[in-house]
Amino acid sequence: MNALEQEFLKVIVFQLADKEYAIPVSNVQGIEKLMHITRVPKTAKYVKGVINLRGVVTPIIDLRERFSIPISENEESTRIIIITLDEMEVGFVVDSANDVIDIPVNSIEQQPEVVGSNEEDFISGVAKLDNRLLILLHLDKVLNPVE
Amino acid sequence: MEVNQYLEMFIEESKEHLQSCSDNLLELEKNPNDLGIVNEIFRSAHTLKGMSATMGYEDLADLTHKMENVLDAIRNEKIHVTPEILDVVFESVDHLEEMVMDIADGGDGKKDVSETVAKLKRIESGEPIQAVVNEVQIAAQEVAVADVATVVSNLDYDDFEKTVLLQSTEQGFNAFEISITLRDDCLLKAARVYMVFDILEKNGDVVKASPAVERLEEEQFDQNFQVAYITKTTAEELQSKIMKVSEIANVLITPILKELLIQSPTEETIKPTAVQIQQSNEPKLDEKALEDAAQKSTTSTSTSSKQHSHAASKTIRVSIDRLDILMNLFEELVIDRGRLQSIAAEVNHGELNETVERMSRTMGDLQNIVLTMRMIPIETVFNRFPKMVRTLSRDLKKKINLEILGAETELDRTVIDEIGDPLVHLIRNSVDHGIESPEIRRANGKPEEGNVVLRAYHSGNYVFIEIEDDGAGINREKVLKKAISKGIVTKESALSLSDKQINELILASGFSTADVVSDISGRGVGLDVVKTTIESLGGSISIDSTEGVGSIFSIQLPLTLTIISVMLVEIEQEIYAIPLSSIIETSIIKNTDILNAHNQKVIDFRGKVVPLIFLEEIFEVPRKQQVDDEFHSVVIVRKGEKLAGLVVDSFIGQQEIVLKSLGNYLTNIFAISGATILGNGKVALIVDCNALMK
Numbered sequence: 001m002n003a004l005e006q007e008f009l010k011v012i013v014f015q016l017a018d019k020e021y022a023i024p025v026s027n028v029q030g031i032e033k034l035m036h037i038t039r040v041p042k043t044a045k046y047v048k049g050v051i052n053l054r055g056v057v058t059p060i061i062d063l064r065e066r067f068s069i070p071i072s073e074n075e076e077s078t079r080i081i082i083i084t085l086d087e088m089e090v091g092f093v094v095d096s097a098n099d100v101i102d103i104p105v106n107s108i109e110q111q112p113e114v115v116g117s118n119e120e121d122f123i124s125g126v127a128k129l130d131n132r133l134l135i136l137l138h139l140d141k142v143l144n145p146v147e
Numbered sequence: 148m149e150v151n152q153y154l155e156m157f158i159e160e161s162k163e164h165l166q167s168c169s170d171n172l173l174e175l176e177k178n179p180n181d182l183g184i185v186n187e188i189f190r191s192a193h194t195l196k197g198m199s200a201t202m203g204y205e206d207l208a209d210l211t212h213k214m215e216n217v218l219d220a221i222r223n224e225k226i227h228v229t230p231e232i233l234d235v236v237f238e239s240v241d242h243l244e245e246m247v248m249d250i251a252d253g254g255d256g257k258k259d260v261s262e263t264v265a266k267l268k269r270i271e272s273g274e275p276i277q278a279v280v281n282e283v284q285i286a287a288q289e290v291a292v293a294d295v296a297t298v299v300s301n302l303d304y305d306d307f308e309k310t311v312l313l314q315s316t317e318q319g320f321n322a323f324e325i326s327i328t329l330r331d332d333c334l335l336k337a338a339r340v341y342m343v344f345d346i347l348e349k350n351g352d353v354v355k356a357s358p359a360v361e362r363l364e365e366e367q368f369d370q371n372f373q374v375a376y377i378t379k380t381t382a383e384e385l386q387s388k389i390m391k392v393s394e395i396a397n398v399l400i401t402p403i404l405k406e407l408l409i410q411s412p413t414e415e416t417i418k419p420t421a422v423q424i425q426q427s428n429e430p431k432l433d434e435k436a437l438e439d440a441a442q443k444s445t446t447s448t449s450t451s452s453k454q455h456s457h458a459a460s461k462t463i464r465v466s467i468d469r470l471d472i473l474m475n476l477f478e479e480l481v482i483d484r485g486r487l488q489s490i491a492a493e494v495n496h497g498e499l500n501e502t503v504e505r506m507s508r509t510m511g512d513l514q515n516i517v518l519t520m521r522m523i524p525i526e527t528v529f530n531r532f533p534k535m536v537r538t539l540s541r542d543l544k545k546k547i548n549l550e551i552l553g554a555e556t557e558l559d560r561t562v563i564d565e566i567g568d569p570l571v572h573l574i575r576n577s578v579d580h581g582i583e584s585p586e587i588r589r590a591n592g593k594p595e596e597g598n599v600v601l602r603a604y605h606s607g608n609y610v611f612i613e614i615e616d617d618g619a620g621i622n623r624e625k626v627l628k629k630a631i632s633k634g635i636v637t638k639e640s641a642l643s644l645s646d647k648q649i650n651e652l653i654l655a656s657g658f659s660t661a662d663v664v665s666d667i668s669g670r671g672v673g674l675d676v677v678k679t680t681i682e683s684l685g686g687s688i689s690i691d692s693t694e695g696v697g698s699i700f701s702i703q704l705p706l707t708l709t710i711i712s713v714m715l716v717e718i719e720q721e722i723y724a725i726p727l728s729s730i731i732e733t734s735i736i737k738n739t740d741i742l743n744a745h746n747q748k749v750i751d752f753r754g755k756v757v758p759l760i761f762l763e764e765i766f767e768v769p770r771k772q773q774v775d776d777e778f779h780s781v782v783i784v785r786k787g788e789k790l791a792g793l794v795v796d797s798f799i800g801q802q803e804i805v806l807k808s809l810g811n812y813l814t815n816i817f818a819i820s821g822a823t824i825l826g827n828g829k830v831a832l833i834v835d836c837n838a839l840m841k
Binding site: 043 | 479482721765766767768807808809810811812813816817818819822824828829830831832
């Protein structure tokens with residue numbers, strides 16, 4: 001690794017309601033258009049169900065539901081981001097996936113103390129970039145319920 | 148390494164030879180006078196010895212060699228087969244198996260088998276075996292620190308070495324076998340070896356060293372090594388000289404006796420015995436015996452070669468990984484076939500339909516071949532049981548005859564891998580709890596020898612495995628009492644249980660009826676594990692038992708685990724798959740057929756009261772609008788003896804599907820055992836009927 005690579009973190013940026021979130025590219029396996037989701041009974045409310053991802057049955061989590069953001073109608077821009085973590089493959093339903101960008105590591109700050117929304121538990125940090133504010137997700141906590 | 152490419156072959160073939168050894172040993176036990184069998188075992192052992200020596204597994208080769216000596220003696224009618232001798236040979240085979248397994252697991256196949264080796268030697272020289280242990284113990288005490296291995300000479304002389312030793316003794320030299328043990332904390336083993344050799348070479352000549360000198364220099368030995376040595380010095384002087392080298396724990400010097408060098412070519416025992424001298428007097432007799440044996444073996448091998456002739460068809464070994472890949476690719480095809488079929492049905496184009504139909508047929512054939520390729524005879528699991536039962540019955544002092552039927556029945560490899568342990572458990576259970584001790588059997592007017600029958604056969608898409616014993620059977624009163632005291636059933640519900648249901652209580656967790664818990668069959672954690680394993684394989688287990696007459700445990704298993712037949716059903720917009728294996732039949736019932744019994748809706752199905760399960764409620768299917776049909780579609784499913792009716796909106800049809808897991812994230816979903824991908828690319832969930840019926 002050279003110094004240049006160390007300073008940047010490549011992330012996928014996606015939108016939920018009016019905020020922008022980021023997930024490291026290394027955790028992202030692909031971005032899919034919305035497809036048929038088969039509901040799985042008796043699961044957490046935010047688990048939308050499962051999809052057929054090229055022959056692999058993949059569970060889907062609705063991030064709006066997970067973050068307690070009011071549900072919107074699915075639109076043309078709605079995407080499923082497939083992420084992998086600890087040998088798990090899970091899809092996130094997001095409003096839109098916008099960008100792949102490099103953010104300088106030193107622009108990432110710890111999560112501000114007062115955020116005041118339910119999503120604070122899932123945030124590992126925020127990055128300020130020009131006039132954008134990117135929220136970095138703590139994938140572990142998004143996936144694993146701590147009830 | 149060049150050797151590596153042969154390693155796999157070596158392991159496979161060693162296993163085969165060991166298997167044939169133990170099979171034939173069991174055979175020999177039944178017909179102790181059939182020397183043809185001994186010849187068979189001898190041949191397997193001999194091949195095994197050659198292979199392991201070539202591969203450099205010395206312990207393995209050594210033990211096989213010792214075993215071979217005993218077999219040779221039996222073959223030449225020097226020794227008569229007794230159960231004690233067979234015990235030792237079985238023990239050797241067990242050790243050999245462990246060594247081979249160790250090699251297969253990447254180990255070096257080393258194992259301390261000195262006790263067994265000593266026993267083998269005893270047998271070979273015609274001495275009673277029991278004495279060995281004592282002698283080893285006494286010797287061990289004498290030698291103080293030295294470990295058991297010191298006593299047992301490992302030196303094997305070839306003809307040249309023998310001549311040298313013989314000639315030098317004739318010329319007035321002393322021939323010694325020196326066993327040197329280094330201290331456990333010895334740091335510079337090679338240096339100590341060098342110093343010992345230095346002393347030795349100043350006073351005489353080293354004829355042979357074990358391990359070989361090169362290995363000693365590379366420190367490839369434990370704490371002990373032996374040399375054969377000729378010198379004019381006396382043993383005492385030699386001992387004191389060697390002991391001057393530091394870090395040496397023990398030196399044991401034994402003279403090599405002349406008789407030993409002259410007589411039988413493989414002999415290497417140090418201690419002179421009357422029997423050994425006797426042996427050296429009978430070489431002529433030997434030859435005659437050999438001829439006899441040879442004649443006998445020709446007659447018996449002709450029968451055994453007939454048995455093996457069917458195995459002569461050409462085969463290749465294919466790694467299981469490749470077959471798994473093939474299976475995965477085939478599964479993809481099955482999904483695509485489903486998709487094509489549904490497209491063809493929509494488009495309704497003549498030629499397309501025809502092609503799809505033809506393709507489906509070819510795929511069906513292909514599926515059969517792919518599936519049968521992964522099938523292996525259940526023999527691979529069964530063949531370890533005769534030995535196990537033999538050992539168990541000896542430990543428990545029971546007389547048991549194990550009969551195996553249908554070992555050629557084939558099952559999918561994945562099932563084979565899983566079924567071994569449950570079967571071990573059930574057989575142990577039959578041997579331990581089922582078959583009574585000979586005294587009790589005699590008192591009950593049964594033959595002393597108990598019978599355990601292990602039976603496998605195909606029926607439809609299933610394989611049945613049955614374990615039948617003619618033992619005590621299940622004492623239902625005892626079982627019930629125990630189940631009630633353990634809180635598995637309540638007193639009230641116990642009254643309504645059928646005999647079979649009571650039998651099956653012993654499969655419940657936390658149950659053990661043996662008054663004394665033995666280490667042979669479980670501690671009450673056993674049989675419920677068996678049940679869980681079998682159910683996780685998509686199978687089921689049931690018990691038939693008559694007290695005083697015996698029990699039959701019968702296991703039903705699917706032929707394969709990955710492609711199953713299901714009935715697709717629809718609820719609102721959702722499609723669910725119900726495994727055909729659970730379905731008894733489907734029917735349409737009228738609203739008026741539904742009866743109420745204690746908040747539970749039931750129907751009368753062919754004279755039986757069957758509870759209804761509304762899948763819509765269980766799966767919380769969102770309804771756009773309430774439907775109030777006069778008719779309901781019901782799938783009657785069963786779990787063991789219990790029936791239930793699953794109410795759905797409509798039936799779609801029967802289909803072969805590929806079982807997929809829901810992944811690592813969604814685990815333990817209630818009443819869903821997995822998922823599958825339908826022809827239209829959507830995912831359908833597979834209903835776990837077992838979970839729906841408690």
